[in-house]
Amino acid sequence: MKIYFINGSPRKDMNTAQLLESAQSGAANEGAHTELIHLYDYCYKGCINCFNCKMIDNNTNGLCNYEDELHPILKKMKQADAIIIGAPIYFGYMNAQTRAFIERLIFPIHSYLVNEWTGERIKIIKKIIPTGLIFSMNNSEWKVRNRGQYSSMIMNGHILEQEFGYNEMIYAYDTYQFDDYSKYEANIFDESDKLKRHEEHFPKDLQNAYELGRHMVQKVKEFGGLV
Numbered sequence: 001m002k003i004y005f006i007n008g009s010p011r012k013d014m015n016t017a018q019l020l021e022s023a024q025s026g027a028a029n030e031g032a033h034t035e036l037i038h039l040y041d042y043c044y045k046g047c048i049n050c051f052n053c054k055m056i057d058n059n060t061n062g063l064c065n066y067e068d069e070l071h072p073i074l075k076k077m078k079q080a081d082a083i084i085i086g087a088p089i090y091f092g093y094m095n096a097q098t099r100a101f102i103e104r105l106i107f108p109i110h111s112y113l114v115n116e117w118t119g120e121r122i123k124i125i126k127k128i129i130p131t132g133l134i135f136s137m138n139n140s141e142w143k144v145r146n147r148g149q150y151s152s153m154i155m156n157g158h159i160l161e162q163e164f165g166y167n168e169m170i171y172a173y174d175t176y177q178f179d180d181y182s183k184y185e186a187n188i189f190d191e192s193d194k195l196k197r198h199e200e201h202f203p204k205d206l207q208n209a210y211e212l213g214r215h216m217v218q219k220v221k222e223f224g225g226l227v
């Protein structure tokens with residue numbers, strides 16, 4: 001069983017990456033083969049709307065055939081039994097690099113064909129591939145709720161669920177953003193509050209992520225081969 005962990009943050013050792021590493025440990029301890037991929041290692045665009053994946057008799061088979069540095073990564077996703085994507089929130093939304101990856105991952109499997117008799121959409125992916133989303137953000141849970149910021153995150157979960165058949169999401173709020181707050185012009189934050197939150201709460205976020213990783217393995221086994 002192969003599970004891929006996709007880090008959409010530019011930082012390879014901060015909140016999103018740590019959460020993904022914890023999820024990776026959870027999956028590995030359940031026996032999965034795992035690989036962590038850092039999206040910022042690659043130079044790529046989002047979907048360029050070429051429609052190659054929608055042409056009559058195209059043989060893309062659910063793989064975006066735009067040949068840039070993301071192409072080999074998308075090819076790997078074709079071998080995935082599960083995919084867990086981690087993204088920081090930038091200005092209320094999943095950051096652009098992660099979103100661009102999702103566009104390229106999803107559009108080739110998002111069929112525009114329906115069965116003429118049943119009206120059901122023709123599925124390009126024939127089995128359920130569990131997906132997970134891990135969001136990390138500076139805002140508190142209270143602010144995210146009151147500013148209506150869940151909707152964009154939930155929409156990403158819906159898209160993954162629709163195309164891959166299953167999605168789970170977890171959220172890490174009020175993250176520790178800087179390595180050392182005293183070095184930055186940022187008195188909007190109270191460093192001691194941030195540190196307290198980080199020490200008390202981030203271990204729980206890591207545990208949540210670990211459980212997500214474990215759960216993905218269980219879901220792969222549960223859905224194994226299901227359409």
Ligand SMILES: Cc1cc2nc3c(=O)[nH]c(=O)nc-3n(C[C@H](O)[C@H](O)[C@H](O)COP(=O)(O)O)c2cc1C
Nearest residue numbers: 009014015016088089090091092136137138139175
């Ligand atoms: C350009 C930029 C925009 C951000 N916008 C938001 C935001 O709208 N809401 C929020 O809660 N956090 C925001 N943040 C904070 C990050 O989401 C947060 O620190 C996250 O945990 C960073 O993940 P990382 O440590 O893996 O890089 C922003 C950070 C950056 C760099």
